[in-house]
Amino acid sequence: MEKNTKKNNNAYSILERHGFIKKHLIIGWLYPELMSTYGDQGNVRILRDRAEGREISAEVRIISLESPAKDIAEADLLFMGGAQDQYQKIVSEDLRAKKNELGEAIERGVPGLYVCGAYQLLGKHYAIGAHTKIEGLGIFDCHTENPGTGKRMIGNIALQAEISELSGYPIIGFENHGGKTYLGASARPFGRVLKGFGNNGEDKAEGIFYKNNIGTYLHGPILSKNPELADWLIGKAYEVKYKEALPLVPLDDSFENKARAVLFKRANLKNGRQGEYVPLSGL
Amino acid sequence: MKEANSDKTRHILDNLFLFFSIFLTKMAYMVSRFFGAGRGSTWPGEIALRLRRDFVRKVAEKNASLRIVLVVGTNGKTTSAKLLAHVLDKSGESAFSNHSGANLLNGVASSLIKHSNWLGRIRKRVAIFEIDENALSQVARQIKPEAILVLNLFRDQLDRYGEIDAITLRWKKVFSELPARSSLVLNGQDPAIFYLGQGAKNLSVHYFGLPEKELPGKSVALEADSVFCPNCSARLHFSALAYSHIGIFDCPKCGLDNSRAVEDLSQGMENPLRGLFNRYNLSGAMLLAKTVFGIPPIKFARFLQDFEPSFGRQEKIKYQDRNFVLQLSKNPVGFNRALDLLEDSEQPVRNVLVILNDNIPDGRDVSWIWDVEFERLVGRAGRIWVSGLRAYDMAIRLKYAVRETAGREKWQNITEQKIAVRENIGAALSEIIKASEPEETIHVLPVYSAMLLLRKKLSGKTFK
Structure with a gap:
């Protein structure tokens, strides 16, 4: 916290506060070169471009093996x-040294999106079979088991987000994981599965939602098909940094809307709008 | 005596069975050809394998003198297998290969049925089989190849295959079970594959690759798959790079180093196929032809003069006065190489058609399009037509590529001018024809299932 107050009083922040320069x-x-399967790098592009679409200057800072831990403390949004x-x-060993900052x-509410392997980490x-157990960072109240024998959970997925601002459309994406994740008793899922497997294929929960942070199995990349989620992350980052709400000027999402209409149709979700599909029992 | 007798009986039964299954599948094959029901590249083999799980082994045993070469890798299998089969045929070795894409065990079985007589005997002397990354273990359990050509290993349809690590582990096991002195011809500039070769005992290992002067790149892209040492996990140092993780590297920690390992027999010869990736295909095929079949480079070059690329690989089709050029683009690395070809084109690129499906042969997951450098396509092409089942996913990706090249102010306008979505492939084709001039070259970048459909629509009339 001390660091933050100090930062907000430098010349840059003063100019920023008085509107001489753009919000930043x-x-x-x-770990982009280690943690970037399935086109997940698209998420970063989308966050940057959608922030810039709101007259915010967005800087992508790579935090990897050689980076100091303070880079994490300086970030406004993490992916x-x-x-x-x-x-x-390799990443889990390196992250041990950066665990406190993360x-x-x-805990401060800096929003983040952690997909698949990052969510597990x-x-x-993370238990593989009966004998191997990899310690995670213990930030999310969940654990993952990979029996190694079961079928991977692969396919298109639709879920209803548990975050009220995101209730307009189901979240869609593609999941592909062998690990089954189980949430702790007090943990909240990111959403409830409408179609697909989710955390473990058993309890209809998908992902985790903890203090503006989302862990999820959704690729796609997830933000390419769920622009509202990208905007929500940007909005939270802005709120935490500037202590005021970000007016989200609408952007042209016509391709996004058509892309999800295709998947809603396949999944039999009429228009995908909440209330228009038949809720699954037990939700 | 009794044992010998029962052996003999089993032998006769085996032969009878083989005859029966070949007879049955050949009949079925002919009937299907007669009624035009497909090219029979997988299902005759599938039937034979259902009748007898070790069908491929039995045919191979019966034809013990048949020399078998397997070709594996993410990209370039079809082209490399075709290069080899063509050159071997010309050199008098009489070779055959499986159908492009029919590269699972049932495709191999079909190919054996097609080229054997009714008694299961194969006249040809060499079989070149392209094999799916994941099917290699299964195929190698039934036939012991004399040589395996390993091209590269990239991310491709991870929803089907799992991880690259898992594939290399399986390959390692296959190599360890090969008969001693079998040949491995490996891309020495793909770290994971180079390392497989370093660990292969009792095999005759050769590495192909390109000299440093031909490698254009220096920095490793973020989406490259194998940039950490396969031996000790430290970050590899690349002194030169062809693309993705293919290049000249050394490990600062454990000293793994490929800088002196590779040879390139294709130096100084004309490459009938465009693109750097085809230089690798050529280099690999030439090294295998020389080390396994004793064909010297100079002969290889001569035999290659009338070579034609495989379908869907830089294939040219004339349709309604337009010159369509098809380049199969099914994974990030393959797609980026297709974009190289487009960038190198001497003519202006006015209309490009990109087709994205998510049928099973394409992979159900379309996330990979975010690892393709579409920014280069947006910079080069006048108009990009987008089609297929997941056309709008592609349109979103292209929209962000426009943003990168045009800047925020013109983002919206340029997106509207540049990108036209027609989900139906037929509709896209007819509109492109309306929007283009006679004799115009139209580049098409389809995924696998779209390529098959498109070739049908364009009716297969080729032009030179």
Whole structure:
């Protein structure tokens, strides 16, 4: 906190506050060359461009093996994608040294999006089979088990987000994971599964939602098909940094709307609008 | 004596069975050809395998003198197999190969049925089979190839295949079970594949690759797959790069180093195929032809003069006075190489058609389009027509590519001018024809299922 007050009083921040220069957001992109499967890098592009569409200057800052931990503390929005197992190990070792900064940022409400491998990494542990257990960062109240024998959970997925601002459309994406994630008793899921598997294919929960941070299995990349989610993250980042709401000027999302209409149709969700589809029992 | 007798009986039964299954599938094949029901590239083999799971092994045993070469890798299998089959045929070795894309065990079985007589005997001397990354283990359990050509390993349809690590592990096992002295011809500039070769014991390992002067790149792109040492996980240092993670590298931690490992026999010869990636295909095919079949580079070059690319790979089709050029584009690395060809084109590129489907052979997950450098396409093409089942996913990707090249102010306008979406492929074709001039070259970048459909629509009349 001390660091923050200090930062807000430098010349740059004063000019910024008085409107001489644009509002500025730093998007911290964690381990891009290690954690970037399935086109997840698209999420960062989308965050940057949609922020700039609102007259905010957005800077993408790569935070990787050689970066100091303070880079995490300076970021206004964080993103980390999925990875192969070998790379996930490299990252989990490096993140141990940056764990405090990451945990602090999340507790402060700095928003973040953690996809697939990154989501698993922020949980308590990841168990492979009966004998191997990889410790996670323990920031998210969840753990993942990979029996190694079951079928991977692969396919298009639709879910109803548990975040009230995101209730307009179901969130859609593509999931592909062997690990089954289970939330702790008090943890909130990111959403409820309408079509697909979700965290474990058993309890209809998908992802986790904790202090403006989302862990999820959705690729696609997720933000390419859910522009409202991208805007929500940008809005939260702005709010936490500038202590005021960001007026979200609408952008042209006609391609996005048509892309999801195709998937809503396939999934039998009429227009995808809430209330127009038949809710699944037990939700 | 009794044992010998039962052996003999089993042998006769085996032969009878083989005859029966070949007879049945050949009949079925002929009937289907007669009624025009497909080219029979997979299902005759599928029937034979259902009748007898070790059908491929039995045919291979019966034809013990048949020399078998397998070609694996994410990109370039079809082209490399075709290069090899063409050159071997010309050199008098009489070769055949499986149908492009029919590269699972049932495709191999179909190809064996097609080229054998009714008794299961194959006259030709060499079989070149392109094999799907994930099917190699299964195929190698039934036939022991004399040589395997390994081209590259990139991210491709991860929803089907799982991770690259998992594939290399399976390949490693296959290599360790090959008969001693079998040949491995490997791309020595793909880190994971180079490392596989370093660990292969008792095999005759050769590495192909290109000299540093031909490698244009220096920095590694973020989406490259294997930029960490396959031996010790440290970050690799690349002194030169062809594309993605293909290049000359060394590991600062454990010393893994490929800078002196590779040879390129294609130096100084004319490449009948465009593009840097085809230089690798050529280099690999030439090294295999020389080390396994004793065909020297100079002969290889001569035999290659009348070579034609495989369908869907820089294939030219004349349709309604337009020159369509098809370049199969099914994964990030393949797509980026297709964009290289477009950028190198001497004529202006006025209309481009990109088709994205998510049928099973294409992979259900379309996320990979975000790892393609579409910014280059937007800069080069006048108008981009987008079609297919997931056309709007592609349109979103292109919209962001426009943003990168045109800047925020003109984003919206230029998106509207540049990108036209017609989900139906037929509708896209007819509108492109309306929007283009006679004799104009129209580049088409389709995924696999779209390419098959498109070739049908364009009716397959080729032009030179």
